[in-house]
Amino acid sequence: VMITGDPGAGKTLFFRAIAGLWPWGSGRIGLPSGETPIFVPRVPYFPVGTLREVLDHPNGPAPANDADISAVLAEVGLGRLSSSLDRAGRWDHELGDDEQRSLAFARLALRQPKWVIIDEALDAFDGPSLRRVLSMLEKRLPGTAILNIGRGQHNNHFFPRALTIVKDSGAPALKPARVRAGAIEPPPVAARRKK
Numbered sequence: 406v407m408i409t410g411d412p413g414a415g416k417t418l419f420f421r422a423i424a425g426l427w428p429w430g431s432g433r434i435g436l437p438s439g440e441t442p443i444f445v446p447r448v449p450y451f452p453v454g455t456l457r458e459v460l461d462h463p464n465g466p467a468p469a470n471d472a473d474i475s476a477v478l479a480e481v482g483l484g485r486l487s488s489s490l491d492r493a494g495r496w497d498h499e500l501g502d503d504e505q506r507s508l509a510f511a512r513l514a515l516r517q518p519k520w521v522i523i524d525e526a527l528d529a530f531d532g533p534s535l536r537r538v539l540s541m542l543e544k545r546l547p548g549t550a551i552l553n554i555g556r557g558q559h560n561n562h563f564f565p566r567a568l569t570i571v572k573d574s575g576a577p578a579l580k581p582a583r584v585r586a587g588a589i590e591p592p593p594v595a596a597r598r599k600k
Contacts, residue, residue, distance in 0.1 A: 406550075406552050406564065406567065408552060408553065409555065409568075410571065415570055416524075416554045416555070417525070420444070423444075424444050436520075437519065437550075441520075442518065442522050443516060444524070445521060445524065446526065447525045447526055449526070451505070453493070453494075455491050455494075456492060456496065460515055461515075471487075471490060473515070474490060474515065477511045480541040481507040481511045481538055482507055482533075483504060483508060486508075496508065503530060506526055506534075507537075510538045511541075514542070518549060519548070519550065521546070522552045522554070523553045523554060523555070524555075525556070528556050542563075
């Protein structure tokens with residue numbers, strides 16, 4: 406499912422709310438029972454360690470064998486890293502932005518999640534990189550539910566369903582958090598203005 410909306414409509418807040426990182430507001434978010442979704446933020450996180458450890462992050466059993474890892478790396482355009490699986494490094498410093506995002510999607514293919522929620526990570530790819538990643542996802546994760554929050558400029562074949570978040574300019578707005586003597590207060594809900 407492609408989830409889109411105008412700038413400022415709250416797409417990233419929606420992602421944070423689903424991930425449990427946005428405590429303000431009210432309502433109910435239901436996640437799949439017995440499944441742990443994997444969240445893919447705009448900027449991926451890689452722990453310091455070997456490439457094999459990075460691909461194994463965030464949890465679960467060890468990923469596939471070396472041949473499978475190499476095949477997935479090649480599918481996302483990172484085949485040159487196949488010989489570096491046991492080399493420790495700061496991968497967030499050694500790889501460019503597109504390469505880091507590609508590595509995050511390779512990690513998804515190796516983890517085989519049932520649910521994936523993406524926050525604008527696909528939007529930053531150029532055409533060839535995006536095609537490689539979507540092709541790899543289609544091949545490696547055919548039964549996975551993928552929610553992609555972004556601008557909606559992607560292949561409608563891959564995301565046949567869409568949801569648009571619309572900003573309600575008449576609704577109460579959240580004010581920025583106030584810092585008070587070492588504590589952060591949640592932002593109060595602003596009262597509606599009467600005209």
